[in-house]
Amino acid sequence: MSSLTKIPAGxxxxxxxxxxxxxxxxxxxxxIFAGWSYDEIILPMFDYHDLFARGMGDEKxxxxxxxxxxxxxLLALRPELTSLVARTVATRFKRKPRPVRLCxxxxxxxxxxxxxxxxxxxxxxxxxHIGQPDIVADIEVLLVAAEVLSSLGLRGFRIALSHVxxxxxxxxxxxxxxxxxxxxxxxxxRRNSLALDRFLQAHAAQIEPARRAGFSRLIQLAGKEDAIQxxxxxxxxxxxxxxxxxxxxxxxxxxxxxLAENFDIDLGDTGGLEYYxxxxxxxxxxxxxxxxxxxxxxDNLIGNFGEAEPAVGFSFALDGLVGAVARNxxxxxxxxxxxxxxxxxxGDLANAFRQARGxxxxxxxxxIRVQQ
Amino acid sequence: xxxxxxxxxxxxxxxQEDALAMFARAGIVVDESELNSRKLIIDSRDGxxxxxxxxxxxxxxxxxxxxxxxxxxxxDVLLESCAGVHEPLDLKFGRCRIAVAxxxxxxxxxxxxLATVRVATKYPRIATQYxxxxxxxxxxxxxxxxxxxxxxxxxxxxxxxxxxTGRTLKENGLEVIEEITESTARLIVNRASFHLKRxxxxxxxxxxxEILEKE
Numbered sequence: 001m002s003s004l005t006k007i008p009a010g011x012x013x014x015x016x017x018x019x020x021x022x023x024x025x026x027x028x029x030x031x032i033f034a035g036w037s038y039d040e041i042i043l044p045m046f047d048y049h050d051l052f053a054r055g056m057g058d059e060k061x062x063x064x065x066x067x068x069x070x071x072x073x074l075l076a077l078r079p080e081l082t083s084l085v086a087r088t089v090a091t092r093f094k095r096k097p098r099p100v101r102l103c104x105x106x107x108x109x110x111x112x113x114x115x116x117x118x119x120x121x122x123x124x125x126x127x128x129h130i131g132q133p134d135i136v137a138d139i140e141v142l143l144v145a146a147e148v149l150s151s152l153g154l155r156g157f158r159i160a161l162s163h164v165x166x167x168x169x170x171x172x173x174x175x176x177x178x179x180x181x182x183x184x185x186x187x188x189x190r191r192n193s194l195a196l197d198r199f200l201q202a203h204a205a206q207i208e209p210a211r212r213a214g215f216s217r218l219i220q221l222a223g224k225e226d227a228i229q230x231x232x233x234x235x236x237x238x239x240x241x242x243x244x245x246x247x248x249x250x251x252x253x254x255x256x257x258x259l260a261e262n263f264d265i266d267l268g269d270t271g272g273l274e275y276y277x278x279x280x281x282x283x284x285x286x287x288x289x290x291x292x293x294x295x296x297x298x299d300n301l302i303g304n305f306g307e308a309e310p311a312v313g314f315s316f317a318l319d320g321l322v323g324a325v326a327r328n329x330x331x332x333x334x335x336x337x338x339x340x341x342x343x344x345x346x347g348d349l350a351n352a353f354r355q356a357r358g359x360x361x362x363x364x365x366x367x368i369r370v371q372q
Numbered sequence: 373x374x375x376x377x378x379x380x381x382x383x384x385x386x387x388q389e390d391a392l393a394m395f396a397r398a399g400i401v402v403d404e405s406e407l408n409s410r411k412l413i414i415d416s417r418d419g420x421x422x423x424x425x426x427x428x429x430x431x432x433x434x435x436x437x438x439x440x441x442x443x444x445x446x447x448d449v450l451l452e453s454c455a456g457v458h459e460p461l462d463l464k465f466g467r468c469r470i471a472v473a474x475x476x477x478x479x480x481x482x483x484x485x486l487a488t489v490r491v492a493t494k495y496p497r498i499a500t501q502y503x504x505x506x507x508x509x510x511x512x513x514x515x516x517x518x519x520x521x522x523x524x525x526x527x528x529x530x531x532x533x534x535x536x537t538g539r540t541l542k543e544n545g546l547e548v549i550e551e552i553t554e555s556t557a558r559l560i561v562n563r564a565s566f567h568l569k570r571x572x573x574x575x576x577x578x579x580x581x582e583i584l585e586k587e
Contacts (some may be wrong), residue, residue: 158567184563190459191561194581220460220577222567264567283563289438290456 010111010120015043022123025321026105029125031150036144039129041102043084049076054304055083057274061302063111064173065120077109081314082301085128090306098131098309107320108140119319126295126315130302132186132308138279138297139253143285146262152321153329157285160222162269163247164276164296166231169240170215174204186268194222207236219268225251227265246279276279279312285324292320297321309314376572378565380512381435381443387557390465392423398579401484420572430561432457441565442576444491446474447555452495460568460577461559464584467518468536468555470498471548475523491530502552518524520544551561 007013014022025372030040053061056079058323064076078084081104089100102116105125127144129137149157167188172174173183181201186198197216200207207215214234221227230247247265251324254263271294272280296316302309342365345356349370356366382388392402400421406414415422424440431445432455443457448470450459472491492513494498503510513528520540522528534555535541535548559580566573 004545156568160567191566192460192462194584195462222570222575266567266572286564286568287438289436289562289564 007119012119012121017039021326022229022318022322025152026123026318028124028151029316030103030105032144032148032151033125036101036104036127036140036147036298038101038129038144041085041104042284042372043046043081043104044087044104045107046075047084051081051087051154052076052083055086055301056080065109065111079110079128080108081106081315082128082298086130086302086311087305089128089130089309090302093307094306099137101127102130103127123318124315124319125321126313128294128311128313130248130311131232131309132312133299135249137310137312138246139250141295141314142250142254142263142281143257143259145281145295145314145316146259146314146320149283152325154285154324156328157283157324158264159262160269160282161247162266162267162280163243163278164241164273164279164280165243166247167270167273170241171235172239173236174189174200174207176203188219188268188270191220191268196216210235214267222264222266223266224260224263224265225255227267231265231267242275243278250279256302265364275301281307283314283316285320285328287327288320288324290320292317292324298323340365344369346370374580376439376569377419378569378572379424379439379578380421381424381426381440381444381445382448383430383431384425385428387428387444387466388425391463391557393579394463394465396585398583400579406544413452429453430581431510435560435562438564441569441573442559442560442561444557444559447553447558448495448498450558450560451555452497452498455560455561457476458491458561458563459578460561461584463559464559464579465579465585466557469475469548470495470532470533470552470555471535472502473520473523473535473541473546473548473553474530474549476547478529489530490528492528493532494519494526494534495532498552502532520546532548548580 010229047116047173049061049066054109060079061076066074066076078213085102085104093100103126106123108122108124109120110122129141145159150355167185171184176184184199193215193216197213200212200216204212211234214230218230218234221230227334228244235244251263251265255315256258269280269282277299278297282291282296283293284291293314293316297310297312299310300308302311324360343359345352345366346369352368353372356368359366361365376447378388382391388426401417404467411426413422420476424434428449431443432450432453434440435443435457435498436455444463446466459573466514472504487509489503489508489510490513491499491503491510494515496512496514499512500510513522517524519531519533524544540546541548561573
C-alpha cells in the first residue's frame with residue numbers, strides 16, 4: 001500500500017472547523033484552570049520508560065511506544081502526564097509552598113489492546129493539586145471540572161463519585177484472596193446483582209442475608225443521597241464507613257452549592273483501584289457513550305519519586321469534550337464566522353503586499369490574490 | 373437533559389424472538405405490525421423503548437458507543453468483543469456452549485505433527501486466549517460460517533464454535549473435546565447511559581429481574 005494514503009492505526013489528522021473547535025475547547029478549559037490558580041506546566045513528549053513504570057506500574061508502562069536512546073537507555077513516548085508532573089513536583093518543586101496547583105494540555109500515546117479500532121494518540125487536559133490531603137482539595141478539583149463542562153455548554157453532564165475504600169473495605173471484611181477479590185471486582189463492574197449475591201453467599205456466609213442483598217442491590221443503583229443512605233445501612237467496617245462519610249460530606253457541599261443535579265454517587269465503580277487512594281470520579285455527557293474524563297485522589301504516587309505527598313487531580317479527553325460539544329452544545333459564535341471576512345489584496349505585486357502590510361498593522365485579516 | 377426513552381439493540385434471529393417475548397412478559401410490548409415491517413428501528417407500544425435490530429456480533433458495539441443504551445446478546449459475543457459495557461443480568465435464555473471440537477478419529481491424539489495447531493473459528497479472540505492459556509501455539513483461521521467444514525476438508529485440526537444440541541457436529545463426524553464456556557443471553561448497558569438515564573435503566577433492570585425471579 002502506498003505510504004501516501006496509508007495512515008498508521010490510531011493516529012488522526014484534524015483540519016477545517018474541527019481544528020477551530022478543538023482549539024476553542026482547549027483554550028476554554030485552560031482559561032478555567034488558570035482562573036482557579038492552576039499554573040500550566042509544559043512536559044516533554046518522551047522520557048525514560050522507567051519513569052512511567054515507576055509512576056503507573058509495569059503493566060501500564062507495557063502499553064507505551066518504546067525506543068532506545070543513543071546511549072542505549074530505554075525511552076517511551078509519554079503514555080500519561082501525571083507521572084511527569086509527579087516527578088517534577090517531587091524533585092524540582094521541593095521548596096515551593098504547598099499546595100502546588102498545576103495544569104497541562106497535550107498528547108499522550110498508548111497502545112491499548114485489544115481494541116484495534118481504539119486511538120493510540122490522545123489529547124488530554126488536566127489538573128493536579130498536590131500537597132493538600134483534605135476534602136477541600138477534593139471539592140476544589142470537582143468544581144473546576146464542573147466549570148469546564150458547564151462553560152462549554154454541556155448541560156446535563158454527570159460526574160459520578162466513588163471512593164476506593166468502599167470496595168477495599170468490603171474486600172477486607174470478606175478476607176478474600178487476590179483471585180476472589182478480582183472476581184468480586186469484576187462482578188461489581190458488570191453490575192450483576194444476582195451473580196454478586198450468589199458469590200457472596202458462597203464466599204461470605206458470615207454476612208446476614210438482608211445485608212448481603214442490600215450490598216448486591218447497591219452496586220446496581222447509582223444515585224444521590226439515597227445511595228449514601230443505602231450504603232450506610234449495609235456498611236461492614238470502619239474503612240468502608242470512612243469512605244462513605246467522606247463522600248457524604250463532599251455531596252452535602254455540592255448540594256449546598258446547587259450542583260447536586262450534576263453529581264451522582266456510584267459505589268459500583270471499581271476503576272483505578274491500583275492507583276487511586278480515596279475519592280474517584282468519572283465524567284459523562286449525553287450522546288457520548290463513554291466517559292470523557294475522570295480523576296481522583298492518588299496519595300501514593302508522588303512517594304515513588306521522592307517524599308510522599310497527598311495529591312488529587314483529573315483529566316479530560318479532548319476528543320470526548322470536543323465530540324460532546326459538537327453533539328450537545330451550539331457552536332460558539334466566533335467559530336461560525338471566524339471574525340470579519342478577509343480583505344483581498346490584489347493588483348501589482350509590490351502594491352498588493354504594501355496594502356496587505358498596512359492592513360496587518362491594523363490587525364486586519366488579509367488574503368493575497370496577486371496573479372503572476 | 374436527555375430523554376428517558378431507552379434504545380435497545382437486539383440480536384436479529386432467534387435471540388430477538390426470545391428477547392421480545394421476555395420484554396412482553398415484562399409489559400413492554402411491540403406490535404406485530406411493527407415486527408412484520410421491514411423497519412430496523414421499532415418502537416414499543418408505550419413509546420418508552422425503541423429497539424434496533426442488528427447482527428448479533430454488532431450488539432456490543434452499538435451499546436459500547438452509546439447509540440443504544442442497552443442491548444441483549446449472547447455471552448459468547450461479549451467475550452469475543454471485549455466491549456466496555458455493564459452486564460447487569462443473565463437472562464438465562466439462548467443457552468449454548470462454546471467448545472473445541474475435532475474429527476472423531478483424531479480426538480485424544482496429538483494435534484498434528486507440527487507444533488502449531490490450526491484452529492478454524494468465528495471466535496478468534498476466545499480461541500487464542502483459550503489455547504494460549506494452555507500453552508499451545510495456534511494459527512487461527514477466521515471463518516464467518518460453516519466452521520464444521522474446516523476439519524473435514526483438512527483446513528484445520530480443531531474448531532472453536534458454538535454448540536447448541538451438538539447435532540451438526542455429530543452428523544459431520546465431529547466431536548466436542550472440551551467446553552470452553554457456557555453462554556446465555558445477557559442484558560448489557562452502556563456506561564454513560566447507566567448514569568445519564570439512570571431511572572429508565574433502573575426500571576428496565578428491575579422489570580426484567582422480576583421476570584427472572586418468577587421463572
